[in-house]
Amino acid sequence: MKSLGSIRRSFAPWADPASKPFISVKNVTKKFGDFIAVDDLSLDIYPREFFALLGASGCGKSTLLRMLAGFEQPTSGEIILDGQSLAGIPPYRRPVNMMFQSYALFPHMTVENNIAFGLKQDGMPKADIAARVAQMLKLVKLEKFSQRKPHQLSGGQRQRVALARSLAKRPKVLLLDEPLGALDKKLREETQFELMDLQQELGLTFVVVTHDQEEAMTMADRIAVMSHGKVIQVATPAEIYEAPNSRFVADFIGDVNIFEGAVAGAEGGYVRLEGINGFPIRMASPETPATGVKSAVAVRPEKIRVGRQPPAHAPVNAIQGEIWDIGYLGDMTVFHVRLKDGRVIKASSLNAVRAVEDPLGYDQEVWISFGEDAGVVLKD
């Protein structure tokens, strides 16, 4: 059986009608004056899930996170955590901890005291605090730095202290606001996998806010793509990438080529579109829109083939063009192919071998083509 993406999931409580959500956001709206930051938003997050809120800045994802933490109160609607409404509960009485984007480490305290801060506040016995702090330091591999002050640490180390501090109280839910935003690329990639391992190990529910789609794709079990205070799509990374539900999502995640046209007919799970720069498209589609409806087909660059010869299925799903730009990225090569009408199509191919005989070059006449299940039909 085919499944979207390259992984099989064993963890999918959202697909199981018997499982209960751990966090339920119900019709939550948050207004700041006239500005609607979060607009009648509902979503469910399940226990032990790594959930990502993804969107451009100003889309309301941070506001939603701050409402979960208790720093903001919904204007209307309700948030339920573990069967209990969070309405009116201040941040210091919520079983939720947050890791701040700026880390918000207390500059006047050592690493150790930063981590112990919440435990001391709860009046935990001293010996227990010491044990917990030691455990946390070990978890984030900072045993040697316990007596340092935050300003004596590198960015990556600060990030770890912030993580340890937010985990020290063993919250039911950890909220992470752009947790890796301040790290450089290499460290960020490493830390992504560390965070995933940590979440697995501790069995906690993580809700992460990020604007970095790669980060969300790598770490999250499910992603909620947000725009203008609304959730556009909630799905697994593979579904978001391979089966976006809208042009917005298709465009927002990764690179995409959009071919616009009108539905000319449908048969056996396939839709035919015409009026697209002179070439017809036949594309697999679970839904069959009515004939004449304006639609679009989104095809990812890596699913587009570039070749000198027309494919056997030409002219369906194939059109001629001219190589306009070539970007060599090492692991793959990106081609920008210019069609006769001036549109530029992006195609990428994996460099699976080190040397190629007679490679494609600038200004060459080529055919671009794609398979019948390479793209998604999107309603306009």
Add this chain to the structure above:
Amino acid sequence: MARVASALFSRLVIIIPYAWLLFFFLIPFFIVFRISLSQTAVAMPPYTPVFDLLGGVSGIIEKAREFSFDNYVWLTEDVLYFNAYVSSVMIAAVSTFLTLLIAYPVAYGMAKAPKTIRPTLLMLVILPFWTSFLIRVYAWIAILKPEGLLNQFLLSIGVIGQPLIILNTNWAIYIGIVYSYLPFMVLPIYSSLEKMDHTLTEAALDLGCTPFSAFWRVTFPLSLAGVVAGCLLVFIPAVGEFVIPDLLGGSETLMIGKTLWNEFNANRDWPVSSAVATILLLILVLPIVYFQNAQAKADGEGR
């Protein structure tokens, strides 16, 4: 050439503040110190020895033999001076504490106020400086005297049956100092609170602190540099304050500033008043050094 010029310029930039300190602090201090080692005399200037360059090197050495620490010994022999120092430090300490109690909430409120009205609030704090200090202190006499505004107000609303005696007591001095030095306390505390990252408070709340404990565990410790700066800016001038105790304080109020003024103007005893001033400086150097250390430590925190 340009390199030489810029090197010269950067050296000049360093020299200017040092030259300032040399001419306006160190040299005047040595003159005061030198006078404190002299003896009072009915002459012009009113002390001996007076150096005479015509006497040559041997003449100067001869005169320098007359220097002595007698005036300092004299200060220890008369308990009046000791009492004046102690009472000055006490009054300054109490006033500083009272100023802090009032200034901290003011600064806190200013730092929490919307960004758009902060400049206005700052302006209001600085506004009293536009009126002469002396006039403002005189105004307090009109407010505090037995038939003054305050008593009239309290009598009219029936809180008190007879006028409170505030003027010419230590309370009037506290009020005067707190009023006059409030901006010096508000501004450094405001500046330390204003630059504080508000997410630190949120982090404290998130980790289980009530707003009250978040203040004491995070906000207040982080504003300590401002508190220390403000306290020193109030305490140091308050110890040597002369105008406020003279105008608002009673005849029995003993402050070193007044003592110094008496020695200098009434007794015309320049050497003893110089010795009083030198000791005052030594008393104040300690908190200044402490302040410097605290400042250096706060800077090291890299905030």
